[in-house]
Amino acid sequence: RKGFPESYDTRALLDVLRRIKSGVEVVEAPVYSHVVYDIVPGEHVVVRSPDIVIIEGLNVLQTRSGAPEFVSDYFDFSIYIDADEPDIEKWYVERFLALRASVFQDPNSFFRFYAELSDDEAIDTARRIWRDINGLNLSENIAPTRDRASLVVHKTADHRVDQVQLLRL
Template sequence: MDNTYSPYFKFDRSFWALSRDLPTLSLSEEEFEKLKGLNEKIAIEEVADVYLPLARLLHLYVTAYHHLQSKMNSFLNLPAPKAPFIIGIAGSVAVGKSTTARLLQNLLSRWNEHAKVDLVTTDGFLYPNRVLEAKGIMNKKGFPESYDINKLMHFISSIKSGEPALEVPVYSHLAYDILDDQTLIVDQPDILILEGINVLQVNTQEPFFVSDFFDFSIYIDADEDNIREWYIERFQMLRDTAFQNPRSYFHKYASLTETEANDTASRIWRDINAMNLHENIMPTKERAKLIIKKGNNHMIEHVLLRK
């Protein structure tokens, strides 16, 4: 652990892995493979060294949260709606947020005290393509202005108020758009994980932010050169898989050569994703309660926990 002055305690991987009082790991290789991202070359040891200690830490936070809620409702003599513990996960495109979210959902659901863990991504709160096109910001998809913030704020405040059976829009990466005929029902989970590139974003024109409703927040960090490489690598893999589907929005890229795909992905990264990273995502890093720093090949090197 590095105790140099900082708002964070800094733990290297080996120290973090020594966390005590851990539950028995029961994640099979098959389960792990299903939870991994498309091009994340991480081993199941990553779960034991990093994610299991993190899940145990979050378990302590969740247990304390529900205990406090119960005591506070009793003190105020108020009815006690079931309000979930909300975890926000932020970070760049291609940095591995989805894998982190799925792993934590799986691990946290293994405690009887909070077995119902729901995962929602902010993709469902993007404006439909027709709206983005009308606004002239189709090339800004993923930027703060491309989200229906009012709808997202209504959802997050409603679930924190304990409202049941909330409908969440569904986003299709195949269609690259919101599906008008589908919704996801979120019904009073014990824990809600909200994952998205800009969930820690502060909109200075609004009195409240999405992150105001978070009980814990995580930022997945890596050097930009690594993230760019992972993005291009993922684009190449999608060219050979999902883009081959004629129904895919990106089917036009399916016939690109490897060199053409590399050039296209590099251009998209430079003109869109890198800009979003620098202008909107990276400045929110220090707002997180915990930062996971990755090195080459997605391997986590150290963890920073706010003091």
């Protein structure tokens, strides 16, 4: 289930964060491609003694029962970007439609078979993906981590920030 917590190599991410946090001067991290929707075999980014590391992801605030450590254990500060679910779904459908003319055209794209859909077919497909995958993932796995963040930023339908809530320092 792509995008769900179980699809992430949490152990590898923890290893990278552990090495950075413990002061290892040169750390290699795998490269993720939004085109192929997966880790790119053999490709790495080199991180050299960073002052700041920004980790972005849907599931980085997850806590799995019984796990000895969590990705967020290595965070000094975390931000959760929040919005009302109907707005997020609308943005997803709009983005899906826009991507048909760009990344979906790439023959290596995980989503290449959506490139030639009509507008109506694309809207129906995007709504189905939202309902069966993204919306489900949001409600079951992402939204419940909101209160684990240091700061929650809420956005309105037009992407303006209307609320900022500091939960912890």
